[in-house]
Structures are given as C-alpha cells and as structure tokens.
Amino acid sequence: MPLQLDIASALALTSGTTSPVSGVGANTEASFTHELRQHVRTALERAARSDYPAWLGHVESAAACTRPILLRGNLATVDTRTGEILSVRHTSTLPDGVIYKACGNRRHTVCPACATTYQHDAYHLVRAGLVGGKTVPDTVRTHPAVFATLTAPSFGLVHTRNVRHCSCRNKTRCTCRPSPCHARRDSPVCPHGRPLACWQRHSPGDEQLGRPLCSDCYDYAHHVVWNHCAGELWRRTKQHAERHLNQLARRLGLSRVRLSHGKAAEYQARGAVHFHILLRLDGVDPDLPDAIVPPPPGITTDDITAAVTQAATVITYATSAHPDQPEGWHIAWGHQHEVRPITLSASGDALDDQAVAAYLAKYSTKGTEATGHASRRLTTDTIGLYANPEGSHPERLIAAAWSLGHPPEWRGLRRWAHMLGFGGHFLTKARRYSITFGSIREQRAAYRRAHALNRSHPGSEGHPETAPFQRQAILDSKTEETTLVIGFLTYAGTGWHTTGDQLLANTAAAQARERTRAGREELAHQQACSSSASLAA
Template identity: 40%
Template sequence: MTPGPGNPWTDPTARRAHLTREARLRALPDLDRDLVRLGAMPDLNRWLEQITATGGCAHPVYLTGHSTTTDRATGDVLRRYSTATEPGGRLAVRCRNRRASRCAPCSREHSGDTFHLVRAGLSGGKGVPESVRTHPRLFVTLTAPSFGPVHRAGTCHPVRRGCCEHGGRRGCGQAHPDGDVVTGQPLCAGCYDYVGHVLWNSAAPALWKAFRDNLYHHLAARAGVGRTAVRSLVRVSAAKVAEYQKRGAVHFHAVIRLDGPDGPTSPPPAWATTDLLLEAVRSAAAAVALAPPDSAAYSDVRLRFGTQLDAHPLTDGDGGRITDEAVAAYVAKYTSKSVETAGAVDRRIDSFAEIRHLKVTSHVRALISTAWRLGGLPELEHLRLRAWAHMLGYRGHCLTKTRAYSTTYGQLRADRADHARTQAGGRELFADRDDGTVTEAAWRFIGTGHTPAEALIAAGIAEDIATNREIAREELATSSQAARSAVRSPA
C-alpha cells in the first residue's frame, strides 16, 4: 500500500476518519448496514437483473458453475457461460415453491401454469385440440364425511335440548361472520373423531384413485357394455386439486372429461353423454368404500367420501353455468394455498414437544398431535404420519391429472424458458436443445435465500412486476370491451 495522505494505514487523520466510518456502520441496525453494503456492491445492476429474472423470488437458489454450447456437427464452440463473472460468483434461480405463504412470486407463476394446464384440457391449446369443447365435461367437488359437528359460517347449528356425553351443548345458536376464528372448530372436542379425520386425510389419494376406477365400471353399467370393453371405448381424463376446509379436512375439486379411446384427439362414443357421465360420477363416488389401515386405533368403519357432492356440466358456448376460464382460475387459485388455510403450519414438525408451541387453534393442535401419535404405531408406519403431521395426515400432491388430460408443467416451463432464451439472445445455460447443439454444464448448489436488504429489494421488484401485470390485464380487458362494443354498434 502506497504511503501518503489519505491512506488510513499511514495517515493518522485518515485512520481516525476511517475508524469513525466503521464505527458508524457498526452502530447502524442490521437492515441499514446491509443496505449500505448492497449499495456499495460494484456489480449491483447485474444482481438486480438476476433477481428481476427470478420475478423477485423470496428464497432464490444460488448456483455456481459453467456451461459450454458447441455445434454438434463441427464441434465449434458457440457459447460459453460461467458464474465467475456474476455477483459473488453465483447465479440466482427461482425456488419454485407453490405456496404463497413461502414465496408469493413463485406461487403466482405456478398458479399461472396451472391455469393454462387446466384451461387447455377444457378449451384446447397447448397441444390439445379445440374439439375437446364438445366432449362431455363436468366440474366436480368431492368432500370429506363428517367427523363431528363444527361451527360454520352464517347461521350455526341450532341449540337442542340436553348435553352431549362430555357435558357440552348440543348446538351453537349463533351467526358467525366470514373469517370468524371459531369457524371449523368442533362444537365438542371430546365428541370429535380426530383419529378418523387424520386417517381419512391420509387415505384421500387412495379414495380418489378408487373413484376413478369405479367411474369406468359405472359408465359400463349405464352404457350396457362390459367392464373390460369400456376402457377400449372411452377414456376418462381428469385434473383435480386438493383444498383444505376450515375444519382441516381435504376435499377435491376436479375437472372430468370423457374422450374417445385415443384421448382428446378422438370423440367419445355417442352413448357417452354429459347426463350419463353425471349419473356415473354420483353413483361411483357413493360406492367408494375403503377399509381403514389394519390397526386397533380405527377398525370399525369404512373410509368414504362425504354425502355432499357437487357436479356441474360444462357446456360449449355461453349456455354453461360457469365458463372454462372461471373453472381454470378456480382450480389454479388452490395450487398456491395449502394447509395454512385451515390454520395449520407449512413446515414439517420435528418433535412432539414442538407441537405444544405452535401458534395454532386447539383443534389444529389436536389434529397434528393425533397424526404424530398414530405415526408412532408400528402398524401405521407405512403411512409416514409423523412426516406429514403438519399437513394433518394428507400425503398427496396438490394437483394431479391423467396423462391425456392436457399438457404438463414441464412443457409449460420449457416453453417459457424458450421464450426467455429468445428474449435474452439465445444464451443456453442448463440443457441441450434439439437444434444441432450440445451443451455441457456443471452446476453446484451453494446457498439459498436473501439477506435483509436483498429481501426488501426483491419484494419491491416482485410488487412492481405484479402491478405491471395487473395494469396490462386491465388494459387488455378495456380494449377487449371496446372491441366488443364496436362490433355491437358499428359506425
């Protein structure tokens, strides 16, 4: 270091000023100190570009590595990329968490993908022919059975004479507003079947599979064809999303479509009508009855769907009660939500002692505790209830679909990556493309998440992106309305 004025190591005056600045920085709160650090970063603009590319992801994943793209035929190097020139020698990518409680930007993108996936299966597009609009289609809601009376929004259960065996009142007699914390809580915790509730949540994916299998059988019975032959005549295509009710029970919203034997490209037989599908759905759901796990904890009843079943036909054109877009948006909304809608937690629980300190209602605490206790039984070990206690026993995916229903999340992400690659000038980072090139890459995970200042800036970026999208959506709606008005009232 060159001696002279201004050098804090050789000039006493400069040293005192330097130490004073360091002291001031140490005295700042953590957020302010981090903002100063971030503002002084020489490659701040590139870091902002990375975070903007992730949509303001709340918990980005940081990678380090490199990629080289060569021409498959000649071996010439076309592109090279390395994180060595990036801020901190790393690249930020999305966490892709679907839960809005964990990462709002990524959950918004996941909901958007779900909307396009579901709508393509209803209206066509994304590789699905538009002729699916003419196929029999239903929007179905399958609910859980009752495990005991719970408080409900609006007019609650009327008060009846006498008390339950635990000394509680039979009924409530009050009117609960929407959002009331008591909604979904049992009238009497002692009467509530917590074991049955947890085991039903755990069995919900198996119930859905049994329903789909039953549906083929009931279609065959109504059409007068054999159970084996029906699968060569018609194909049931479906997509379903799981939602938690306030009481913590899972129920399913599903789109069900009848195709021909070759899937959406073939029409169903003439006997496969919407009315026949509606009747088959109702009878197939009512017929589902699974034996509970072989355990002394619960062995006297069969696991079934609830008696409340909603099924609405989806007809082509304006005559339908609900539109394809409305159904797709409704299903997409629930992919960003999870067990937190029932007041539970969105992270796994590591010990029984942790349950006592959770900030949840007594009802949710009882469900989590029940799942933990049942998970300790050797005969229920295969259910992995302790690992899924935070989900109140439910072990299934948020959204599932049959193979032929429509496109996939992977294809939607690939299409978006192709678009982003085109916008960025064709830079390839992670994978080969079917364009005569080969990409060799090596990547390593080095961290995740933001510092306090980075989180603040990322949240602002995410908010700006969301605002811009809302403005663009409103402008599109306004222009569409103006176009429709011009068509109705030509000059």
C-alpha cells in the same frame, strides 16, 4: 477462496409482516418500519455501485421471490455433439458470487410471487384441457364435462356457518345472514357434559369455525386416517364412474369411453380435505390409445353426473388393520357432494371454463392455513412444538397422526403429520387430460432465453421469437441444441444478501409486472375496438 455471504432476512415489502417460515432465510432483523432508514441506505448503496445494472439483470429471474435459493459452483459449457467442455466459469465471477434461483414454492403464505406463477401455470394447464391449445386438440371444446366437489364425512359436530341461499358473488366475503350453528329444540349434552347445541350465527372469520363442539368426542384418529386415504378413495370412485359409463356405452352400442380429470385438494376449517374435480369425457381409439379423441355421441353431462353421484354414494372400503383399530377404519365420502356441468359460456346451473380453471388454480396454492396451522415436515425434535393430545384442534390432529404412524406400514402418517395426514399433491391430473407443468416451465425458459438474446441482438420488430409449444415428452427428446450448460452447483444459502437488495429487486419486478398488465389491457382494448369496428361495418 470461496465467497462467504452474510445471508439476511427475506422480508415481505408490507409494513409489519415477516417471513412466515422459520429456519434458514427467516426474519432475523427488526421490523421494516423501525429499520426503514437502514434498508433504504443499503438499497442506495447497491444502486450507486457501477455493477448495479448487471446485478439487476442477474437477479431478474428471482427478483420477486421473498426467499430465493443461492447456488455456488462451476458452470461448464459442453458441445453436445462431441462432449467436449468448451469453457468453465465459476460463480465467483458473477454478481454476489452466486446464482439466484426463485424458490418455486406453490404456497401463498410462503412466497406470494412464486405461488402466483404456479397459480398462472395451473390455470393454463387446467383450461387447456377444456378449450384446447398448447398441443391439446381444440376438439376438447365439444367433450361433455362436469365439475364435482366431494367432501369428507363427519367425525364429530363442529361449529359451522350455514348460509342456505347465498347471493354474494364473492363467497369468501359473504355478508348473507347465516342460520344458527346447531339449533336444537332440546338441550342435549355429550357424555363429557358439554352442550351439543350452538345458537350463534358465526361470521366468516370466526375462530370457532371448524372447531368441535366437544373435542373429547371428536374422532381424531378416523379424521387423519381419512385424510391419508383420500387419494385411494378418489381412485376407486373415478374407476367406478368410468366403469358405469362404459356399461351405458355398451347398452347404447357405442365405443369405449374414459374420464380425464384435473383435481385440486382444499382443507376445510375443520382440517378435513375435500376435492374439487373437473371430469372430461373422452373417446378411446384402439389404434392410438394415448390420443385425445371425441367421445361417441349419446353420452351427456347428465350421464356423467349420474355416474359420479352414484360412485360417490356407494364406494367405500376398509383400511388395513392397525394395532389401535384391528378391524381398520371405514373410508367413504361425506353426504355433501355437488356435480355441475361445464360449458364454454355458463348459463343456468352450469359453470364456464374460465371460472373452473381459476377455481382449481386458486386452491392449488393453499395449504393447511385454513385450519390455523402451518409448519414444515415434523421430526422427533420438533413434534412437541405442534402436537398436543389435550391442546387445540390442529394440535390434536397432529398428535393423532404422529401417534398412529408408529407401525412401519403406517409410517406415512408421521411423514405427513404436518399436513394433518394428507400426503397427496394439491393439484393432480390424468396423464391425457392436458399438458404438464414441466412443458409450461420449459416454454417459459425458452421465451426468457429468446428475450435475453433479443435484447442483445434485436430482431426486425424487436420481439423475441420462440418455438411452438411442445409436450414434455417431445422437449425431453429434443437434440437441436449444439451446446449445453451444465452446472456443478451447491447450496449456498436462502434469502437476499440484504433487505435493501430485496427492496430493489422486488421494486424492479413490480414495475415489470405493471408494464405487462398495462400491455395486456391495451391489447384487450385494441381487440375490443377491432371487434366493434367489424360489427359496425
């Protein structure tokens, strides 16, 4: 008889907060503050059970997740050489009768713990492409690299916070005095009779930021179509910049080059996507086209900056025809773009590799929250909850995407209406730029397996031993394992059995993170002491 679970909410452990996602696993209980006694009681009941240590080890991989996925079914151990099934085990023999799997969501507003893991992976992925390591050759340190920011054009006047010379180290908490939003000597009005001037000096958290001065004048259709076509615009821009650099190389008598990139997308407050892009110059070996080789000397970061700037200025194209716009929409970059060189130790206007990697990783975990909207994929049953042609700014954007997506060739606008038309990934990279997320996750899984074996069979030093880091293609082709565990699993729910269970699991995960942090600080202190001692000697 299958085990039936009463899936409760997955509350965050902050007083007064609830699960941000509606539906399965959402908050169905009262506030954490009002139900504190009940949660503590269920936590104590779990901790008093004889199988508590086994349960805590069972949920370890998903302990910090706010909404873990529950899986039920059979686990078969198979001999990879003969294909023989050695044993079969049902999840009913496990604690709670299910397997807990972290949701893996990259968005901080949905699951902070899984988003932090994703952010750390993104940081190492991006930085490996700048300094080497993790199968990326160390010679990439010498490759010229730049960091570019490309923005969307204007679709209508919006409220902005204009700080001409910001001196704050943390831009998100800027306290500099901004200029007036839209200062005008005259007092112009739009055709709808609304003023086109704003003398306010908006604070960073002002709700007016990104909202149009006149919503009826704002071109919502062009806005969502631009978001939808931003990926193709970037592809053409990179292609043009690479072609420009190869023309320069031919004039200098040098061999071919190519640009490898890592790119993060970010929503502005007005709901338009803009890109933060890392571009690294590589050489091309005709005999080894997939190898990462140094570029020929003679092409500098200034040349890359000029190529990217020119491409962002001249590249433009028209979309295919639409019943509402027979001539198509004009797709081009906005006038505001910035390209800065990257060095291993920043100086002047240059950026250092750690800052760039952290910058891209941070934005890879964000979504449409900056616009004031957050939802799952919309359907005909739910579109009315979020779309309104006469409503707020996000509601009008969603309504425009849904309305324009009725022709079959434009159906993608409806599919991505909840993302305001943008259907691309928030962190992308060129195939040769760096490693993959898959290889990073496989290495983490290998470490955890070694750690689990080490706990039962400790080695001479008590530390797990893992295999060297490998690319995903190599990991996919490995056949060293003699046994394989295959899961015949089905979805059994989302969330923790009780909020007390989440309290215990999250507390254990927080203690583990604190031990890891303390260990890192101690290692950093020992390295600093060793460096000081060597310099003194």
